[in-house]
Amino acid sequence: MKIYIRGVYYDPVVKERHGETYKEVIHRVFKNVLKDAEISRDEVDGIVFTPPALGGLKQHFMHAHHMGHYLGQDFKVEVMVENGGSTAALAIRYAMLEIISGRCKSVMVICLDDRSDRIPEGMEFPHFIYDITIAQINLYGPFDSMYGIGAPIPYYAMAGQRYMYEKRVSREDLNYVAVRLRENAQNNEKALIRELIKPEDVTASKEICPPLHLHDCSIFAAGAAGILLVSEDFEKSNPSKKRKVSVKGYGEYHTPTSFLPNQLKYVPYYSEATRKASHEAFSQAKIKPHDVDVAEIYGVFSTTELTILEDMGFFEEGKSVYAFKEGNVGRESKLYVDPSGGRIACGHPAGATPAIEMCEVVTQLRGEANERQKKGRCDIGVVQAEHGMLNGSVVFVLEGEG
Amino acid sequence: MDIREIISRASKEGIRHYGDSATLKFYDFLKERKFMTTKCRDCSNIDFPPRNFCTNCFSENIEWIEIPKRGRVYAFTNQKRALRFVYPDIIGFVEIEGVGRILTKLEGEDIKIGDEVEWDFQEVDGLTLHIFRKVKS
Ligand SMILES: [Zn+2]
Numbered sequence: 001m002k003i004y005i006r007g008v009y010y011d012p013v014v015k016e017r018h019g020e021t022y023k024e025v026i027h028r029v030f031k032n033v034l035k036d037a038e039i040s041r042d043e044v045d046g047i048v049f050t051p052p053a054l055g056g057l058k059q060h061f062m063h064a065h066h067m068g069h070y071l072g073q074d075f076k077v078e079v080m081v082e083n084g085g086s087t088a089a090l091a092i093r094y095a096m097l098e099i100i101s102g103r104c105k106s107v108m109v110i111c112l113d114d115r116s117d118r119i120p121e122g123m124e125f126p127h128f129i130y131d132i133t134i135a136q137i138n139l140y141g142p143f144d145s146m147y148g149i150g151a152p153i154p155y156y157a158m159a160g161q162r163y164m165y166e167k168r169v170s171r172e173d174l175n176y177v178a179v180r181l182r183e184n185a186q187n188n189e190k191a192l193i194r195e196l197i198k199p200e201d202v203t204a205s206k207e208i209c210p211p212l213h214l215h216d217c218s219i220f221a222a223g224a225a226g227i228l229l230v231s232e233d234f235e236k237s238n239p240s241k242k243r244k245v246s247v248k249g250y251g252e253y254h255t256p257t258s259f260l261p262n263q264l265k266y267v268p269y270y271s272e273a274t275r276k277a278s279h280e281a282f283s284q285a286k287i288k289p290h291d292v293d294v295a296e297i298y299g300v301f302s303t304t305e306l307t308i309l310e311d312m313g314f315f316e317e318g319k320s321v322y323a324f325k326e327g328n329v330g331r332e333s334k335l336y337v338d339p340s341g342g343r344i345a346c347g348h349p350a351g352a353t354p355a356i357e358m359c360e361v362v363t364q365l366r367g368e369a370n371e372r373q374k375k376g377r378c379d380i381g382v383v384q385a386e387h388g389m390l391n392g393s394v395v396f397v398l399e400g401e402g
Numbered sequence: 403m404d405i406r407e408i409i410s411r412a413s414k415e416g417i418r419h420y421g422d423s424a425t426l427k428f429y430d431f432l433k434e435r436k437f438m439t440t441k442c443r444d445c446s447n448i449d450f451p452p453r454n455f456c457t458n459c460f461s462e463n464i465e466w467i468e469i470p471k472r473g474r475v476y477a478f479t480n481q482k483r484a485l486r487f488v489y490p491d492i493i494g495f496v497e498i499e500g501v502g503r504i505l506t507k508l509e510g511e512d513i514k515i516g517d518e519v520e521w522d523f524q525e526v527d528g529l530t531l532h533i534f535r536k537v538k539s
Contacts, residue, residue, distance in 0.1 A: 126403055126405065126408050129405055129408050129409065129412070129485075130408050130411070130412045131412075133408070133409050133412035133413060133416060133485070134412050134415060134416045134419075136416075137412075137413065137416030137417065137419075137420050138416070138420055141420065141451075142416060142417040142420050142421040142425050143425075143428075143451045143505070144505045145416070146413065146486070146526070146529060146531055147484075147486060147487075147493050147505055147506065147507055147531070148481055148484030148485055148486035148487060148491065148493070149481075149484070149493075149505075150481075150483065150484055150485065154479050154481055154493060157479040158476075158477035158478065158479050158494065158495055159477065161477045161478070161479065161515070162476060162477040162515065165477075165515055208482070209479045209480065209481060209482075210479050210480060211479075256457065260477075260495055260503065260505070261503065262450050262451065262502040262503050262504065263502055263503075264497070264502055264503065268476075268477075268495075268503070
């Protein structure tokens, strides 16, 4: 059974959201996806949410229920999905399963994220410290968090350090990842960071966790995205005027590791989950990595931008950095990597990121990306998401038809 | 209340809530200056972090063993804004043969990948933690 991505919309990624509450954002995203899909609200029979923010100290108990009430609409499905960075990808999967089961013909997925590193208004500092300490133990576990891990950066830095050591990737060459992603972001008016930089600017930027500098990292951001998935029957009886985009393959895999694996059998700088999820998705779609025209991946740091591309089979181990160095990841390249600017330049509102990736790939496959539209063939796209430090991974293969 | 005291109380509550009885036992051992984890008596698998069951064969016939004294630095970095330690706050993963990779605090001059290190202890925020020091060659 075919599933079509009928509607897509994402907000410009911003450092911080002002003026609207999360409910207003969701209402606006809902309307914008309907407009893109050219259907009415009554034709949507299911709705899937991500939490309004990943982490953070405010509760969002019964979020899906409250949003259904707020929107004032009946649904056959109303649910919230969460699993770290893969959250939005798994919300999209949930919508797919409701269509595959035959219960729904048209399911909306609404994803957003907001900065959650602020002290809530009116909360005293000691109270905040208590709550944030507990939240960090939740996320990084009762062993690692005692060493002061307050963000995932140290894990990525250490995995990246070992990757560079083993595969002889130089710091100078690594600089080109941020350089190229910003070049891609330049033509994306929704990207957070569009200023061009020179390779030496990366190592001149503040060192966050060696070997990673500020420009190697995605930064805290706010964003929102919506996707409308419809059944084959729905699409037949109510055809879209745009190029049809269908889901051709899906893969998902999880290893029993958390952030940098403790178990010696895993290679910490590569991801068995990404390899298996890619293999599953590519096999189902009956494609090979070289068939892919455009990819949006969850490279939240420059080093993982490289390792994910290698895990997915696009480049040999240790070789992806040369594609960036040689400028071979842009709109004129055979494989267009992160046309949105990726996590490092488009911005990374984690809870919405996989949905933003999918919006961008659909826009490319439809041929609607204007100045950043891929040159030449653009028929097969992939979307990849992960959680932890690539302990789990989700891969979609999308196809533009006709 | 002092911020360090708040972190100490939150840490104990966090360990209790997000851990299990093996987690509590691990920290109790550290208090006695013992660095321990669990080994399966049926299949000989060693788990780190420790558990009350074996993740390999699911047997509950486990024993506590001392973690070998020496390992090698797998990777390391530093943190500039963490709440636990003062700068230079060097943390790293130490690879211990037969056991696994353990996140820890590293001490010593000019630390490099592959350096031999050995464990010791440090009191922080009411807890005793393991740290690893570079072995002088
Ligand atoms: Zn066993």
